[in-house]
Amino acid sequence: MMHLSKQVFLISQILAKIRKPYSDGEEVKECLCVASDNMFPDKKKLVENISLSGYNVARRIDSLSGNIESTIAKRVSAFSSYSVALDESCDTADTAQLAVYIRGVDNDYNITEEMASLQSMKGATTGHLFLMNWKKYWQGLD
Known part of the structure; x- marks a missing residue:
């Protein structure tokens, strides 16, 4: 089974980069479900299991920012x-x-x-x- 957390990180990163609200993750998920239902009906359940709630997206973005801070600190040292x-x-x-x-x-x-x-x-x-x-x-x- 595919690791869905990587996809959540990638989608969260895009939402942060384009400065969209965390709650837009649910809209992205809805679009993914519609597209997968039409393009890959056998993968619909996989897409439905992706958690893109505002809280989950916020946690992923917070995790990404911590990684950036530690990278900057490492370079500065x-x-x-x-x-x-x-x-x-x-x-x-x-x-x-x-x-x-x-x-x-x-x-x-x-x-x-x-x-x-x-x-x-x-x-x-x-x-x-x-x-x-x-x-x-x-x-x-x-």
């Missing part, structure tokens, strides 16, 4: 040189956000450039608060 850029922007609700970008190179000259973090800021947004939030993020990588 191998940097021989790096730079960090902090940028403030506002979301649609006018909440200030601190974006942390990191760019580094390891001893094999592999360059990594990533948005390492996006954190909501409450209240005043001073340079001191940016620095404190960045330090908190950086210490969390250890």
Whole structure:
């Protein structure tokens, strides 16, 4: 029997990439069921067993993000040189956000450039608060 969890991860990744709500997983499942019923009627039960509830999709995306964070932390620990850029922007609700970008190179000259973090800021947004939030993020990588 095919492992359905891999398919759930792949579908969840697509939903996250295109910034769709987690609840859209149920709509995707409905589309898959209709397509499989018409194209592969003998596989319909297999498709019906895929769990794409909002909760399940959210758990898969959370798991994927943890993997990304650990990969970034691993790469950062191998940097021989790096730079960090902090940028403030506002979301649609006018909440200030601190974006942390990191760019580094390891001893094999592999360059990594990533948005390492996006954190909501409450209240005043001073340079001191940016620095404190960045330090908190950086210490969390250890």
